[in-house]
Structures are given as C-alpha cells and as structure tokens.
Amino acid sequence: MAATVTSITPRRSATTAAPTPEPPRRPFRDNPRLILAGIAILLVVLIALVAIANGTSRFSPDFLSEFVLYALSAADLTMLAALVFVLARNIVKLIVERRKALPFARFRAKLVLLLLGMTFVPAVLVLIVGSELMIQSVDRWFNAPMDEILTSANKIAGDYYAERQLLVSDHANRIARALSSVDLGNRDVRPIRDLLAPNVTLQRVQMIEVYRVVPPQAQRGSLPTLEPVVDVAAPALPPGYSRAAADRLAAQALSGARETRSVETLGNSGDLLHAAAVIRAKDGRATGAVVATDYLTGDLAARSRRMTQAFENYNQLRVLKRPLAGVYLSFFLMVTLLILVGSTWMGLYMTKRITRPVQMLAAAAREIGAGRLDQRLEPQSNDEFGSLVEAFNVMASELATSRRKVERSTIELERKHVEVEGRRRYIETILERITTGVVSLDAAGMITTINSAAGRLLSLDRRIVGQPAMAVFDRADLQPIAKLLTSGGRTKGEPSAQEIAIPREGQELHLAVVATSLLAESGASEGAVLVLDDVTPLIRAQKVAAWREVARRLAHEIKNPLTPIQLSAERLRRHFSTAPPPAKALVDECTVTIVGEVESLKGLVDEFSQFARMPSPRTIPTDLAQLITDTISLYRGIFSDVRIDQRFAPGIPLVRLDAEQIKRVIINLVDNAIEAMERRGHIVVETQLDPSNSLVRVVVADDGPGIPPAEREKLFLPYYSTKRRGSGLGLAIVRRIIAEHGGSIEVGNNAPRGTRFTIELPC
Amino acid sequence: MNVQPRTLHLLRVFAVASVLVAIVHAEPDIAVTPIARDGQVLVTFDMTDAFGPDVRDAIQSGLPTTFSYEVELRRVSALFDRTIAQVTMTASVRFDNLTRRYQMSRSIDGRVEDARPTEDQEAVRAWMTHFERIPLSATAALEANGEYYVRVRAHTRPRNAWFFWPWGGAILGHANFTFIQ
Incomplete structure (x- = not known):
C-alpha cells in the first residue's frame, strides 16, 4: 500500500502565540473511512438490486417493465455518464499535466492506462460474453417440450372446466x-x-x-x-x-x-x-x-x-422476455459499469497515492535544493514509503544541521573576510597615500599590485597588473630594477637594497629600491615585494648641505685674507702716489684691479655666507595673491618690453609662509625669466589650487628660449649658472627656501615655448 | 447523374424492403372524432393497429393489460396551447385461462365505470381500443368560432420495452375543430 503523505509542512516554532489554524478538510479520496462506507453502501445497493431482480416474478409486470427496468437503465446511464466523466476529466488532466511537463505526468498516464487496460478489456469481454450467455439462457427457458407440456396441461384444465360447465349448462x-x-x-x-x-x-x-x-x-x-x-x-x-x-x-x-x-x-x-x-x-x-x-x-x-397458473407464468415470462432479459442485462451492465467506474477511480486513486508521495518527495527535495531545509514530510504509513519519508526527513534534518554549521563557519569567515578586507583597504589606502612605491609580484613573477606612488615613480600605469615583471622592467630605464629582482631571487628571503637613478624628463630620479622575497611557511617562494623610495630630495638636501659646508668654509677661508689684501693694495697705492706717473699709473691700475676683485670676492663670499647661514623661515598665514601682486609691482615701469601677467585661482586660502623668503623666490624666478628672454617677452605668474592634495601651486612661465632637459636638474645646483654673471646660487637658494617651506619646485617646458617653474606649497 | 446498375438494383431492393417493413410493423394510430351535442363535447376515438400479436400474447398469458388514454381538449394559441378539459380513460382486461373468459373493465379518471366478462376476443379488442362519445367538456366552456383540438395520448401496459432504453413514446391522436355555435 502506498504511503499517504498529507503535505509538506515546514517545522514551526512551538512558541508562536498565534492560534493554530484549523487543519483543512481531507478530501473524500484521502479518507479511508469514507471510502469504506461508500463501498459498503454500494454493496448494499447491489445486494438490494439482486434481491429485487430475483423477486421480480412476484411483482406486477408493470413494476418489472417500468420501475425496475427504468431504474436499472437510469442507473446504467448515470454510471456510464460517471465513467465517461471520470475518464474524460482524467484524460484532460493528464494531457494538461503532460503539456505543462509536470513531474510524473508521463508515469501517471502510463499507470492509469495500464490499470484501465487491465480492467476495461476483461470487464468488457465479460460483459459481451455474459450478455450473450444470458440472452441464450433466457431463450432456452422457452423450449418446445416445456411449451407443449404446459399448453397441454392448461388445455386439459380448461377443457375440463369447459366440459363441466357445458354439462351444467345442459342440465x-x-x-x-x-x-x-x-x-x-x-x-x-x-x-x-x-x-x-x-x-x-x-x-x-x-x-x-x-x-x-x-x-x-x-x-x-x-x-x-x-x-x-x-x-x-x-x-x-x-x-x-x-x-x-x-x-x-x-x-x-x-x-x-x-x-x-x-x-x-x-x-x-x-x-x-x-x-x-x-x-x-x-x-x-x-x-x-x-x-x-x-x-x-x-x-x-x-x-x-x-396447471393454468404454470401455463400463464410460462407465457407471461415469454411475453415479458424482453424486459426481463433487459433487467438482467441492465443489471449485468450496471455491475460491469460499477466495476469499470470503481476500477477507473481506484486506478486513478492508486496512481495518485503512488505518485503523490514521490511528487511530494520531489517537491520537498526541490525545496531543500533551493535552500529551504526546514521542509519535512509527514508520514502516515509504516510501509516502504513511510521509511523513505522518514529517511528523507533524517536527511533533511542532517542537512539542516550541516547547513547551520556551514552558516556559522560562513559567518565567521565573512567576519574574518571583512576584517581582512578592512585591513586590506587600510593597507591599500596607506599604500595609495604614501610616497613610497610598492610593487608586488606573485610566485610566477607576475605583477599583482602596484600603488600610485610606484606608478608615478616608474611611469607605469595599473594596466601592467597581471603582466610579467621582467617584461615590464625590461624597459631601458627600469632595467636596474629587473637586475635587482633577479639578484633578489637568489638571496632567498634576504632583502636586497639598491639605489638606482632613473632619468625622468631630463632629470635624475634617485630611488632606493628594496626587493624582498615573500616566503611561505614551507619556504616556498610566494612572490616578491619591491619598495621604492624617492630619495632624490634627500640626495639634493645632502648635496645642499655639502655645498653649504663648502660655502661656509670657503667664506671663512677666503674672507679672512681679503681684508689684508685690500688694505695692502690700498697701502701700495698710497705709497706709490708720489711715484713717477707711469709707475703710479701702473700701481693705481693694479691696486684698483686688486681692490675691485677683492670687493667682488667679498660679495661672492657674502653670498656664500648667506647661502650657508640662511635662517629658517618664519611662516605666518599669508595672502599669496597679495604677496605676488606686491612683488610683481616692483617691476612696474622698469622693463618696457616685458609684460608680466598675473592670474590667480579663486578660493585660495591663506598659506603659511615666510613672505620675505617667498618674495625673494619670486623675484629670483622673474629675474631669471627676464634675463632668459633678454628683457623682451611675456611672463605669466599664476596660482593654482589643488584641494585634493592640499596644495597651492605658483607657476612662473616665460616665453623665452627654454632650458634643455639635460640642463634642468643642474639648474638647482649651487654655482651652476647659464648667465655670464652671477654666483649660480639663486635657484639653489630658491629650492632650499621652497624645501624648508615643505614644498617642491620643478622646471619644465612652457607651451608653446619657454620655461615653466612650478612651485608647490602645502596649504 | 450516372448511377451504376448494381447501385440502382440495391436501391430498389432497399425501397421494397422498407415498404415491407412498414407494412409488417404498422405503427398504432388513434383516430379522433370530436362532436358537440346536447351542450357537451363528445369524443369518439379508435386506436388502430394497437391490438397486435404482442398485446394478444400478453392478454392470453393472463397478464392484466391496460390501455390508458389521456384525452385533452385544448385551445389553439399563438404561444402555448391551453388545456380546456382533460379526461383519463383506462381500459383493462385480464384473461382467465382456466375459465377462458376475459374480465374487462373501464374507468374514467380512476373511477370504475363498467366491468363485464366475455369470451369474445373481438369484443375485447373493441373494449380496449374503441371509445364512443366520451363526454369531455360542456360546450359552455368553449368560445364560438374558436379553434380547438382534441389530443389523445395512449399508453399501453405492460410495456414490452427493450433493454437499455425503455422509455418509449406515447401513441398520439389528434383532431382539430372549430366550435360553431
């Protein structure tokens, strides 16, 4: 017997306060008691019909030919209609189910057809054969000998009565x-x-x-x-x-x-x-x-x-042969139809009883597959389907337990992932913000990350991620890094550091590169990390410091003998003031030259001293635009062929700076520009605001001949000058002032021509 | 139309067979004659071809045999005809095979009007099928020059119905008349 599974019910918490809804009424087909009661009623009706059919001889012919025959025919037609309805309804249902591709539709159709075939064919055959036998047996009731005997008996009785009546009549x-x-x-x-x-x-x-x-x-x-x-x-x-x-x-x-x-x-x-x-x-x-x-x-x-009654009964049976045979045939047909309706209904019912638990198992399996693991089936039988349902429920329960464990692990993993992600973002942010360049490689030598600083320092963009590092660093200017990586691979975990110089826009970029191999606990290589530090400002500062020391010593060593030299020269000129004119002229010329050169040397020494002893800037919030305006106003009316324009970006805040030093910087740059343009041209002094980097830029651009890239880095070195006159300390001082303000200065080409100095100051 | 000789022959055979079947199985019919006399609508009707072998066998077997006639006087109407009067006549006979006598009775609307024995089968046939001057309604209930008809529906019992579809139709008779006063 198939298991009866009423429904798929998710297990609810017992603590719900809401009143439990009344369970839905079970349909007739799911109620064995009702089914048994229906079968019992059908049996009683059948027995009653059999009794009525057997007793029809005791009833009047009208009862037989009208009531019984009519009732049986009506019952036959009703059951035929019921059979057609049940069959048609289920055929339509099967067709619809198959079209909708519902699960087990094909199986149900086959099962129903099989059951129908198993009952329909034998029942119809029995009906045909039985009807024929019945008609023949009814015909056999009326045979010639019986007819003759009963007719004779009736004739004897009738003749006897007639004869006696005739005799009485004669009397x-x-x-x-x-x-x-x-x-x-x-x-x-x-x-x-x-x-x-x-x-x-x-x-x-x-x-x-x-x-x-x-x-x-x-x-x-x-x-x-x-x-x-x-x-x-x-x-x-x-x-x-x-x-x-x-x-x-x-x-x-x-x-x-x-x-x-x-x-x-x-x-x-x-x-x-x-x-x-x-x-x-x-x-x-x-x-x-x-x-x-x-x-x-x-x-x-x-x-x-x-005798007469027997004859009459016999003849009445003959007269009522058709309705009588009709009664038996109707009854037989009714029983056949009952069997067919019953078997059809039972077949469909059994099919449903068989397929429904499987369907519900499939549906529950789909629910569990969809992640709803609280689905359970309610077994109502102890047969194989009941065991299957129980096993399913155990499986679902274990799945739910495993799911909960997995969910807990997932939550823990997610928490850790969030933590790691946060840490990663933290490190990424740091990496993005720091000026140190970081490039990481995997075990295969592929670049996995590169931060902005590294990209900027190495002139690489993020598209190199995923490319082989050796191919990327095969570029001419980056080959020192490739060599470092090659050598770092051999050191097995020991960081290898090297300072390399990379030409960048005509200047040298000094990078301190450290390559560190990443080793797993097993010792296997998991890649490498390149850390790049721009040490160019440091080197510059070191150079400036060295030059300041040189300047201080030069000033000390040179300035001390200058005064005795000058005094000696003046003494010589006074001593030879009375000398003959040629000698006096010669002495005067020599002493003037000596005093002039001494003065020149003094000036040079003073500049060196100033460079060496430049004070630290005393910064106060200053209106940069006003400072530039005031500074540029010094040139008004001096150089008629030089036009100086000012362009100030709006919204520039007050900048902490030493106004005198910055004024000197601007004057130095403008003087250099005027000198480079040979006092004829156009100079633009403008300010720019970079709020994302909290910077203010001051740009001094000219349309002079420009500076070749090779000369640009040297511009800021002491004692380097392209001018015929000058100590070569101007731009060195400018760089130092800007550096001591926490900024930077760069030189580049101006479009369409000329030179462009860009000062960046923090704001 | 080109008809094959064989087909024509078959059609002829079918036609002849149909006529023979119609002659052998003559359907019962009711001849109805309504008349108005002495302030009454009287109906005479006679059911022909109803006393066939089946009925005779049924009577001879001793089965009580009944012919019921529902006689209706109806007024012709455009939509639904109206019944003016209705009478149910019943003629019954039972044959005693021992005494060889027929016991006949007649009732009108369930009321036994006459009963008599006979030994004459023809008298039985007439008793069962022929009704003379049955009073149906007073002519006062009729409208002058009105169109009426008398409909007679006969049922015979016992029914010698066949299996599976025992519902047979009634035998119908019909006669129109115009009531002229």
Whole structure:
C-alpha cells in the first residue's frame, strides 16, 4: 500500500502565540473511512438490486417493465455518464499535466492506462460474453417440450372446466324444459322439489335454484324481476356459499345475454360452476329461470389452477422476455459499469497515492535544493514509503544541521573576510597615500599590485597588473630594477637594497629600491615585494648641505685674507702716489684691479655666507595673491618690453609662509625669466589650487628660449649658472627656501615655448 | 447523374424492403372524432393497429393489460396551447385461462365505470381500443368560432420495452375543430 503523505509542512516554532489554524478538510479520496462506507453502501445497493431482480416474478409486470427496468437503465446511464466523466476529466488532466511537463505526468498516464487496460478489456469481454450467455439462457427457458407440456396441461384444465360447465349448462336447459309446464307461481313447491331432487341426488349437479318471473308493476318502463322459488342443494356443498352469483346469472340469462355461465371461486374450498337457463311456457313466454351449479372440490380446483397458473407464468415470462432479459442485462451492465467506474477511480486513486508521495518527495527535495531545509514530510504509513519519508526527513534534518554549521563557519569567515578586507583597504589606502612605491609580484613573477606612488615613480600605469615583471622592467630605464629582482631571487628571503637613478624628463630620479622575497611557511617562494623610495630630495638636501659646508668654509677661508689684501693694495697705492706717473699709473691700475676683485670676492663670499647661514623661515598665514601682486609691482615701469601677467585661482586660502623668503623666490624666478628672454617677452605668474592634495601651486612661465632637459636638474645646483654673471646660487637658494617651506619646485617646458617653474606649497 | 446498375438494383431492393417493413410493423394510430351535442363535447376515438400479436400474447398469458388514454381538449394559441378539459380513460382486461373468459373493465379518471366478462376476443379488442362519445367538456366552456383540438395520448401496459432504453413514446391522436355555435 502506498504511503499517504498529507503535505509538506515546514517545522514551526512551538512558541508562536498565534492560534493554530484549523487543519483543512481531507478530501473524500484521502479518507479511508469514507471510502469504506461508500463501498459498503454500494454493496448494499447491489445486494438490494439482486434481491429485487430475483423477486421480480412476484411483482406486477408493470413494476418489472417500468420501475425496475427504468431504474436499472437510469442507473446504467448515470454510471456510464460517471465513467465517461471520470475518464474524460482524467484524460484532460493528464494531457494538461503532460503539456505543462509536470513531474510524473508521463508515469501517471502510463499507470492509469495500464490499470484501465487491465480492467476495461476483461470487464468488457465479460460483459459481451455474459450478455450473450444470458440472452441464450433466457431463450432456452422457452423450449418446445416445456411449451407443449404446459399448453397441454392448461388445455386439459380448461377443457375440463369447459366440459363441466357445458354439462351444467345442459342440465340447466333440461331442467328448464322440464319446468316449462310447471306453475312456478304455486305456493306449494313440493312438486318442483320432487322434480329437481333426482338431479341432485344422482349428483348430476350439486345445486339447483329456480326463479319465477314476477310481472312488472303498473308503472311504465319497469322490467320484470326474478323471485326465488325453490332451491335444492347437495349436502356436499361447502359452507359460505351465497346466492348472489346465481341471482346475477339468472337475471343475466333472463335479459337475453349471451353469457349464461359463470365460475365462482370459493378460495381453497373449490369452485362453483353456474349455468342459467330461461324457463319458458309453451307460448315461449319466459316464466322463470333455473340456475344449475356444479361443485369442483378444492383439490381439483387447486390443481387446475396450478396447471393454468404454470401455463400463464410460462407465457407471461415469454411475453415479458424482453424486459426481463433487459433487467438482467441492465443489471449485468450496471455491475460491469460499477466495476469499470470503481476500477477507473481506484486506478486513478492508486496512481495518485503512488505518485503523490514521490511528487511530494520531489517537491520537498526541490525545496531543500533551493535552500529551504526546514521542509519535512509527514508520514502516515509504516510501509516502504513511510521509511523513505522518514529517511528523507533524517536527511533533511542532517542537512539542516550541516547547513547551520556551514552558516556559522560562513559567518565567521565573512567576519574574518571583512576584517581582512578592512585591513586590506587600510593597507591599500596607506599604500595609495604614501610616497613610497610598492610593487608586488606573485610566485610566477607576475605583477599583482602596484600603488600610485610606484606608478608615478616608474611611469607605469595599473594596466601592467597581471603582466610579467621582467617584461615590464625590461624597459631601458627600469632595467636596474629587473637586475635587482633577479639578484633578489637568489638571496632567498634576504632583502636586497639598491639605489638606482632613473632619468625622468631630463632629470635624475634617485630611488632606493628594496626587493624582498615573500616566503611561505614551507619556504616556498610566494612572490616578491619591491619598495621604492624617492630619495632624490634627500640626495639634493645632502648635496645642499655639502655645498653649504663648502660655502661656509670657503667664506671663512677666503674672507679672512681679503681684508689684508685690500688694505695692502690700498697701502701700495698710497705709497706709490708720489711715484713717477707711469709707475703710479701702473700701481693705481693694479691696486684698483686688486681692490675691485677683492670687493667682488667679498660679495661672492657674502653670498656664500648667506647661502650657508640662511635662517629658517618664519611662516605666518599669508595672502599669496597679495604677496605676488606686491612683488610683481616692483617691476612696474622698469622693463618696457616685458609684460608680466598675473592670474590667480579663486578660493585660495591663506598659506603659511615666510613672505620675505617667498618674495625673494619670486623675484629670483622673474629675474631669471627676464634675463632668459633678454628683457623682451611675456611672463605669466599664476596660482593654482589643488584641494585634493592640499596644495597651492605658483607657476612662473616665460616665453623665452627654454632650458634643455639635460640642463634642468643642474639648474638647482649651487654655482651652476647659464648667465655670464652671477654666483649660480639663486635657484639653489630658491629650492632650499621652497624645501624648508615643505614644498617642491620643478622646471619644465612652457607651451608653446619657454620655461615653466612650478612651485608647490602645502596649504 | 450516372448511377451504376448494381447501385440502382440495391436501391430498389432497399425501397421494397422498407415498404415491407412498414407494412409488417404498422405503427398504432388513434383516430379522433370530436362532436358537440346536447351542450357537451363528445369524443369518439379508435386506436388502430394497437391490438397486435404482442398485446394478444400478453392478454392470453393472463397478464392484466391496460390501455390508458389521456384525452385533452385544448385551445389553439399563438404561444402555448391551453388545456380546456382533460379526461383519463383506462381500459383493462385480464384473461382467465382456466375459465377462458376475459374480465374487462373501464374507468374514467380512476373511477370504475363498467366491468363485464366475455369470451369474445373481438369484443375485447373493441373494449380496449374503441371509445364512443366520451363526454369531455360542456360546450359552455368553449368560445364560438374558436379553434380547438382534441389530443389523445395512449399508453399501453405492460410495456414490452427493450433493454437499455425503455422509455418509449406515447401513441398520439389528434383532431382539430372549430366550435360553431
């Protein structure tokens, strides 16, 4: 027996306060008690029908041919309609299910067809064969010998009655003729009785009743009546005899009716055969009537009745053969239809009972596959399906437990992932913000990350991520890094550091590169990390510091002998003031030269001293635009062929700076520009705001001849000058001032021509 | 139309067979004659071809045999005809095979009007199928020059119905008349 699985119900928490809804009513097909009750009612109906069919002979033909046959036919048609409906409905359902590709639709269709085939074909065959047998057996009821026997028996009984009636009629006629000469109106009836007595005593008849005609009264239209005169009866007559039948028959005979005989049944006592005859006078006038009665005993009458009854029953069966056969065939058809309807319904029901648990298992499996692991099936049987459902529930429970563990692990992993992600973002942010370049490589030598600083320092963009590092660093300027990586790979975890110089836009970029191999716990290489530090400012500072020391020593060593040299030269000039003119002229010329050069050397030494002893800037918030305006105003009207424009970006905040030093920087740059343009051209001084980097830029651009890239880095070195005059310390001082303000200065080409100095100051 | 000789022959055979079947199985019919006399609508009707072998066999077998007639006087109407009067006549007979007598009876609307025995089968046929001057309605209920008809529906019992579809139709008789006063 298939398991009955009512529904898929997710397990709910027992703590829910809401009232539990009333369970849905189970349909009839899911209620075995109702099914059994229905089967019992059907059986009772069938038994009743069988009883009715068996007892139809006791009912009237109308009951058979109308009520029973009608009821059976109606039941047949109803069941046929039910069968067609059930079949059509389920065929449509199967077609729809198959079109919708519902699970088990094909299986259900096959199962239903199989069950129908197994029941339909045998049932129809049994119906056909059984009907034929039934019709033949009904036909066999009416065979010739039986027909002959019953007809003969009926004829014997009927002839006997007819003969006895004929005899009684003859006696009645004979007695009537004998009484024709008797005065029936005489009060003395003894002669009549004497005349009649021999007929009774000789048992010709059992009773004789004589009537006389009473003439009609004076009223017109009245008919003659009969009046009993005398009756003679044998003592063998049964009790309970009445004269009514004889009186009626006498009157009937007197009226001239053809029917002058009658049979009076006394129940079990027998039959009375009456015959009437009219007594007529010699002139033909009716004077009376005589009724002769013969008695057939109860046994004889009963036997005759039984013979006739058998004949009548036989003939009635023959007459009602068709409706009778119809009743049996209808009943047979009804049973067949009952079987078909029942088997069809049962087949469909069993199919559903078989497929539904599987369907529900499949549905529950789909639910579990979709992640709803709280699905459970409710087994209602202890058979294999029940075990299957139980195993399914155990599986679902274990899956749910595993799922919970996995979920807990997932949550923990997610938490860790979030933590790691946060850390990664933190490190990434740091890497993005720091000026140190970081490039990481995987074990295969592919670049996995590169931060902005590294990209900027190495002039690489992020598209190199995923490319082999050796291919990327194969570029001419980056080959030192490739060599470092190669050598770092051999050191096995020991960081290898190297300072390399990379040409960048005509300048040298000094990078301190450290390559560190990443080793797993097993010692296997997991890649490498390149850390790049821009040490160019440091080197510059070191150079500046070295130059300052040189300048300080030069100033100290040179300045000290200059004053005695100058004084000595002036002393010589005074001593030779009285000398002859040629000598005096020579001395004057020499001493002037010496004093001039000493003065020049003093100026040079002063500049060196100033460079060496430049004070730290005292910064205060300053309006940079106003400072530039004030500075540029110094040039107003001095150089007629030089045009100086100012462009200030809006919204520039106050910048902490030493106004005097920055003023000196601007003057130095503008002087250099005017000198480079040979005092003819166009200079632009502008400010720019970079809020994302918290920087303010001051740009001084000219349209002079420009500076070759090779010369640009040297510009900021002390004692380097492209001018014929000058100490070569201007731009060195400028760089130092800007550096001490925490900024930077770069030189580049101006578009379309000229030089462009860009100062970046923090704001 | 070109008809093959063989097809023509088959059609002829079918036609002859149909006529023979119609003759052998003559359908019962009811001849209805309504008359108005002495302030009454009287109906005489006679059911022909109803006393066939089946009915005779049924009577001879001793089965009580009944012919019921529903006689209706109806007024012709445009939509639904209206019944003016209705009478149900019943004629029954039972044959006693022992005494060889027929016991006949007639009733009108369930009321036994007459009963008599007979030995004559023809008398039985007439008793069962022929009704003379059955009073149906008073002419006072009729409208002058009105169109009426008398419909007689006969049912015979026992029904010798066949298997599976026992519902047979009634035998119908019909006669129109115009009531002229």
